[in-house]
Amino acid sequence: MSLSAKQSAGPMVFAVHLWRPGNPHKRVRHQLLSDDERAALARISSIVRFGKGEQIYNQADVADAAFSIISGVVTAYRAHSDGSHIVSFFHSGDLFGLSEEGRYSNATKAATPVVAYKIPLSALRRILDNNPSLDVNVIVKLCEELREAQRHALLLVQRRATTRLAMFLDLQQHLQAVRGAPAHEIYLPMDRSSIAAYVGMTLSAVSRAFRSLISRKIITTRDRHHVKIIDKAAFNKLIDTATLDK
Amino acid sequence: MSLSAKQSAGPMVFAVHLWRPGNPHKRVRHQLLSDDERAALARISSIVRFGKGEQIYNQADVADAAFSIISGVVTAYRAHSDGSHIVSFFHSGDLFGLSEEGRYSNATKAATPVVAYKIPLSALRRILDNNPSLDVNVIVKLCEELREAQRHALLLVQRRATTRLAMFLDLQQHLQAVRGAPAHEIYLPMDRSSIAAYVGMTLSAVSRAFRSLISRKIITTRDRHHVKIIDKAAFNKLIDTATLDK
């Protein structure tokens, strides 16, 4: 692994800035880490790969490392007797494996093939202690995850299946836009049952909700992983019972 | 306001420790701040009071201060056309008003009479920059809030109303226990409609769920704010479809 050779090696962590007041309608995500900080992290990290579906760690495992995603999508979930609930999807630039107390509080697995930095917690902690500006950035990132968790909860309290699905699509679209990807089409890396586990409905309800939106000509699907919103007005009417932000 | 006179003046922030591996079955919350740090915060803070029901700040307001609760209960909520969704309840030792980008992302109001430290964000930021150990503690606290948000989501995906209510009671009990309060009886400072807004059901559904648990002799209520679990086995059977932690 080549360290310090390339100028921009090392984990990237992106987030919307915490202090700097921004335009609420056009959030910009910044690269939080300086080249030096990224290099410092790179020095203690290793690069790991996971195949699609592969488990990264299990709930309650002793936590020895955090991860920063280079590419791919990771699902954080909690298994329980009847199925499992998906807590969050992580994408490139996201940081996970941190919010615990010596043990991981969720299980994680690769939703697609994943490449990531693995950052040993002991070393991370050492670096944080000596790098005041760094942990402020971790704070920023955590705030972002917290806000997303709250939006997730907002989605979950909706009663109508179509509203939940629309809010889910909206959420994906925003994440995608803020990440700089083309926004004319929504890319859904995960499968239908993962969507179901995230929005808290059954697989069939998700399927029906898709059908409903399609037959009402609100969305179209190029294939199971690509959705386009064609009637924005109707779409927004579905979600704006709950949407005060954006 | 007397500063530095009393030894233990200044905001208190409690959280379960992040690094130190603990017994998952007996979490201990630590006072995160040293006396010096608390004094530093006290120097820049003022003490504020809010009456029951009073709004502390509104969603999308420009964020100028964070708050640390001395006593009372605060609800963080998002209003929308039909009712409002409660994102979180904050208790003494909790920190809120932080997870935004120049603007508050939720509204907050006092659920009971509240006394709190008000910490101007600009000053807080200055202190964080010069106080490496302090922001690690903020990280710890944010991780705790994140975990709680995820447990909340776990509650919200439950289908049965009685299960949701049971998980809510369980959550309250744990928060109470971890805070060092007597655990033989669960104290619910908020009213029924707040519970409804938190668990994502209607007021009547909450009422019915209570009735159901009472008539099945799983809980008793001394009054509307005090609940006792009398059939732990049945209670756990309700929630342990989802409970792998605790």
Next chain:
DNA sequence: CGAAGTTTTGATCAAATTCAAGAGTAGTGG
């Protein structure tokens, strides 16, 4: 005591779950 606010309870209705079967996709090996 009265009035406003909160909570409980009832009857009907809408919507998602469940259970089950059928269609579509992908991945494998001949």
Next chain:
DNA sequence: CCACTACTCTTGAATTTGATCAAAACTTCG
């Protein structure tokens, strides 16, 4: 390249559950 199998997804019919609307009981507080 096609056929075969396993898997994911869609669709249907019956059932369950909570939402809705509305009215009655209970609390609180001036």
